[in-house]
Amino acid sequence: MGLNDSSPFRIGIDIGGTHISAAKVGTVDRRFLIQDLYQQEVDTGLNAESIISSWTQAISKVSEGRRDVQFGISMPGPFDYDHGVSRIQVQGKMKALYGLSVKDLLAEQLQVSTGQIKFINDAEAFLTGESLAGSGMGLDHLIGITLGTGLGSAIKVLDVTKDAKLWTAPFRNGIAEDYLGTRWFVNKAFAGYGVQIAGVKDLLDSSFDPGIAQHLFEEFGRTLGEFLIPYLVRLQIQKVILGGKISQSAPRFVPATLEYLREFGVQVPIEVSHLGENAALIGAISPFLNH
Incomplete structure (x- = not known):
């Protein structure tokens, strides 16, 4: 599993209960390169529209309106990662998103297809990143x-x-x-x-x-x-x-x-x-x- 220098334009996104981070993720000489990192605090105790709006704003700072982008999103659970539907119900943060398709909502706001957005569990993303480019190589x-x-x-x-x-x-x-x-x-x-x-x-x-x-x-x-x-x-x-x-x-x-x-x-x-x-x-x- 790996990228090469002709890889598509990809943005890695890490979403937590109080923050979002987004950056362009590419490779140079088979090494991963993080560029244009943008971080923002987000109040995920608000309504769904406000949360999605804040996330879209942060992601757009990095994507700069481009449409030919693949968006990979690290997200805490419980979450239906295949379908992009939030199952977070009792933790307080992001509660307003319960049962909603975060994938559909983000795709609409970013004006891209749902196929351009994929989700992964946050702990899984952490270890995968370490395995690909860090202490676990x-x-x-x-x-x-x-x-x-x-x-x-x-x-x-x-x-x-x-x-x-x-x-x-x-x-x-x-x-x-x-x-x-x-x-x-x-x-x-x-x-x-x-x-x-x-x-x-x-x-x-x-x-x-x-x-x-x-x-x-x-x-x-x-x-x-x-x-x-x-x-x-x-x-x-x-x-x-x-x-x-x-x-x-x-x-x-x-x-x-x-x-x-x-x-x-x-x-x-x-x-x-x-x-x-x-x-x-x-x-x-x-x-x-x-x-």
């Missing part, structure tokens, strides 16, 4: 984990990369996302130390107690190891690739994860994405690379 067995407000996950086995939906996996007294996201840090800081924080960023502030911060990061790291280990062993994973905002603090917690894995005789490298958001933009256009 040349490897057949990968896990991608995005750590932030929620827990995103994708697994690559040979030529197939899929959203793993591990956030709902039973874990300890709940599900994985209860223990591997911003909410865990907020709850643990208050329950364990009586400290109120808004997120991981607060732990890095110079005024925050470094001892408490380190305890929280180390516990989080070991929890991540406990969660990962069955998948690493069963799927013979060669590397774990981390993304998401919490991964920016990886030096504070990944050593504890690796130590936990070593205690069970598992040695799998864990690497933070070097591509950052570009991974999702590259992965977003991947549905067009098979055709």
Whole structure:
């Protein structure tokens, strides 16, 4: 799967609960190239018309009115990726789009055919991008984990990369996302130390107690190891690739994860994405690379 220098004009788009990023994605000498990146905050708590209008505005900044464009869109679930229909109902953000064909609405606003728009799960896009152009190049067995407000996950086995939906996996007294996201840090800081924080960023502030911060990061790291280990062993994973905002603090917690894995005789490298958001933009256009 790959592009060449005569590839069609493609735009990779990464849509989240509060933002949209779009860029031209092409290749030079078989290497992916990101150009004209445009990012915009979007209030997805508004009505459907407002959301689609904001997204169209951002995408149009990059497409510049051209019609001969393929639009690859990375989108969080639940979502019918084949038909472009939103299934997001309870998360609050994008709720107004539930049951609507986002593909049809965008095609109408961009004045292109629906065949020029393809969707991919956001975690799947992240790992696909890393596999094509980042830390996962040349490897057949990968896990991608995005750590932030929620827990995103994708697994690559040979030529197939899929959203793993591990956030709902039973874990300890709940599900994985209860223990591997911003909410865990907020709850643990208050329950364990009586400290109120808004997120991981607060732990890095110079005024925050470094001892408490380190305890929280180390516990989080070991929890991540406990969660990962069955998948690493069963799927013979060669590397774990981390993304998401919490991964920016990886030096504070990944050593504890690796130590936990070593205690069970598992040695799998864990690497933070070097591509950052570009991974999702590259992965977003991947549905067009098979055709």
